Amino acid sequence: MRRERLRFAGALAATVAALPSPAAAHLDATGLGPVYDGIAHFLTSPEDLLPALALALWAGARGAAHGRRALLVLPGAWLLGSLLGMSAAATAGSAVVSALWLLALGALLAADLALSLRVAGAIAFALGLQRGYLNGSGTPAGLDGLIALLGLCTAVFVLVAYGAALLVRLRATWARVAVRVAGSWIAASGLLLLGWALRG
Amino acid sequence: MRRMPTLLALAALGWAAPTLAHVDGVAAGGLLSGLRHPLSGFDHVLAMVAVGLWGAQLGSPAIWLLPVAFPMVMAVGGLLGLLGVPLPGIEYGIAASAILLGAAVTVEAQPPLGVAAAVVGFFAIFHGHAHGTELPAGDDALRYSLGFVVATGCLHAAGIGVGIVHRWGWGRTALQTAGAAIAVGGCYFLWRALV
Numbered sequence: 001m002r003r004e005r006l007r008f009a010g011a012l013a014a015t016v017a018a019l020p021s022p023a024a025a026h027l028d029a030t031g032l033g034p035v036y037d038g039i040a041h042f043l044t045s046p047e048d049l050l051p052a053l054a055l056a057l058w059a060g061a062r063g064a065a066h067g068r069r070a071l072l073v074l075p076g077a078w079l080l081g082s083l084l085g086m087s088a089a090a091t092a093g094s095a096v097v098s099a100l101w102l103l104a105l106g107a108l109l110a111a112d113l114a115l116s117l118r119v120a121g122a123i124a125f126a127l128g129l130q131r132g133y134l135n136g137s138g139t140p141a142g143l144d145g146l147i148a149l150l151g152l153c154t155a156v157f158v159l160v161a162y163g164a165a166l167l168v169r170l171r172a173t174w175a176r177v178a179v180r181v182a183g184s185w186i187a188a189s190g191l192l193l194l195g196w197a198l199r200g
Numbered sequence: 201m202r203r204m205p206t207l208l209a210l211a212a213l214g215w216a217a218p219t220l221a222h223v224d225g226v227a228a229g230g231l232l233s234g235l236r237h238p239l240s241g242f243d244h245v246l247a248m249v250a251v252g253l254w255g256a257q258l259g260s261p262a263i264w265l266l267p268v269a270f271p272m273v274m275a276v277g278g279l280l281g282l283l284g285v286p287l288p289g290i291e292y293g294i295a296a297s298a299i300l301l302g303a304a305v306t307v308e309a310q311p312p313l314g315v316a317a318a319v320v321g322f323f324a325i326f327h328g329h330a331h332g333t334e335l336p337a338g339d340d341a342l343r344y345s346l347g348f349v350v351a352t353g354c355l356h357a358a359g360i361g362v363g364i365v366h367r368w369g370w371g372r373t374a375l376q377t378a379g380a381a382i383a384v385g386g387c388y389f390l391w392r393a394l395v
Contacts, residue, residue, distance in 0.1 A: 046342050095341065102342075110268060177264045184268040185349045188275035192345035195282030195332060 034144040038151030041135070042159075047098040048131050049159075054105035054186050055124060056160040057179055060167025061112055062120070067164030069117050070124045075157040077128025078135075082149040085136025095197035101127060102190025109183025128156070230340030234347025237331060238355060243294050243389045244327055248352055250301035250382045251320055252359015253375060257308055257366055258316060265313065266320050267356035271349050273321040274328035278348075281332020291393035293326030298386025305379025308372075 042048050052074065059070035105127070108115075115123075135152055139145040170176055238244055248270070255266040280287060287293075301323070303309075311319070331348065362378070365371025 046346060050346075098342065110272075181264060181268055181353065184272055185346075185353055188271040188349045189342065189345040191272075191275035192278045192282070192332075192348065193342050195279035196335070196341040196345065199282045199284070 034148040035151035035154075038148035038153075039155045041148070042152045042155040047102075048135065050186050050189070051101040051105045051127055051131070052156055052159055053163055054102075054109045054183060055127060056163030057167050057183070058105065058109040058112070059120060059124075059160075060164035060170075061109070061176065061179065062114065064168050065117060066120050067160075067168050069121045070164055071157070071160045073121045073124040074128045074160050075153050077125045078132035078156050079128075079149070079153040081129040081132025081134075082136035082139070082153065084129075085133035086139055086141060086145060086149065088133075088137050095193060097130070099190045099194035099197055101130075102193060103187050104190075106183045106185070106187030106190055110180050110187055111183075112180060230343035231347040234344035234349075235351045237334070237344075237348050238351040241330075242385070243298060244330075245355060246382045246385045246389075247294065247297040247301055247323060247327060248355035249359040249362075250298065250305055250379065252356040252361075253305045253363045253378060253382075254301060254309075254316070254320075254359075255356070256360045256363020257305060257375065258310065258313075262313055262316055263360060265317055267353065267360065269317045269321050270324045270356060271352050273324035274331070274352065275349065277325040277328020277330075278332035278335075279328075280325075281329040282335060284333075287326070287329045290326050290330050292390065293323065294330060295386050295390035295393055297323035297326060298389060299383050300386075302379045302381070302383030302386055306376050306383060307379075308376065 055070055055074065056067075059066040105123075107113075108123075132153070136149060139149055167176075167179065170179070238248065251266050251270050255263040258266070277287075300319070304319075335344065363375060366375055
């Protein structure tokens with residue numbers, strides 16, 4: 001019964017996270033080809049970049065095992081979500097959901113919260129699936145779109161690899177504090193975005 | 201019950217709407233506009249620099265806790281402002297923040313960490329609310345918010361950077377003088393709010 005309730009709660013959370021609204025995203029045209037279009041889209045979309053960065057830094061701060069789990073799960077889930085989204089109608093997540101991701105992951109990083117590997121993996125999976133789905137749904141079908149999404153997911157992989165590895169190696173107290181301060185900035189941005197989204 | 205997750209997932213996937221393109225100019229404008237906003241009011245600047253100076257005087261862990269507490273609570277104030285929740289005496293609260301934080305730097309007040317964080321957090325609500333009600337429509341919301349928070353954090357960091365001189369005798373005097381100047385500035389803004 002408890003497991004069923006958990007499954008139901010998880011499904012409900014995933015449903016809310018996936019609730020789409022009119023899409024406002026498209027791939028940036030760099031003129032360098034679809035791979036770079038995908039990379040540029042990720043790097044210039046703070047609603048994608050910041051939660052992924054916060055997760056990577058938090059995972060690295062929690063240790064090598066958490067960093068490896070994030071590196072394994074997040075890009076893979078992002079790719080899976082992208083492929084699912086590509087075959088669906090064009091959608092975009094609500095600003096409320098983006099704000100909640102920023103708030104939750106920024107707070108996680110700022111508080112340096114200790115969570116189990118399983119929970120860390122679940123968070124990475126949910127984030128990757130939701131953001132990837134939105135990226136995929138805003139990408140034109142065809143080979144170029146697929147290559148762009150591969151470029152985007154590669155950028156996610158590189159970001160998580162460097163972000164987590166940096167924090168695993170980082171020993172200086174002031175530097176770790178600076179990273180946590182950055183987490184609080186991400187959370188504060190999420191809170192303001194939430195207000196903006198709720199104001200309509 | 202077992203089929204509920206599948207049904208919910210299908211409902212979500214089917215909840216599609218038309219695509220709109222975003223405007224890159226708005227995005228860039230949003231970030232710059234957000235970066236500029238905390239710098240546009242000298243009363244805000246005074247209080248935020250004072251937070252950094254006070255944190256530097258108090259030392260660890262206040263030196264990083266206060267600059268974390270201020271943007272977080274300020275964002276809560278911004279949320280209230282955006283949602284239209286009224287807050288009385290905002291201009292007085294902002295002016296009082298410069299007076300009290302400046303005074304704290306001047307007398308090198310050393311309250312318990314919780315009290316210092318509560319004082320900073322209390323005033324952050326006023327600053328956040330004022331900014332929240334002033335946020336311009338049409339800007340890119342996330343980039344604006346990000347620029348706004350980063351600029352606020354940089355003002356704290358500037359205060360902390362200057363506050364490092366606290367370790368030298370002449371530096372302590374200089375900081376106390378700066379605190380007094382901030383408090384005087386706060387008095388000016390309070391007078392302007394009252395008149």
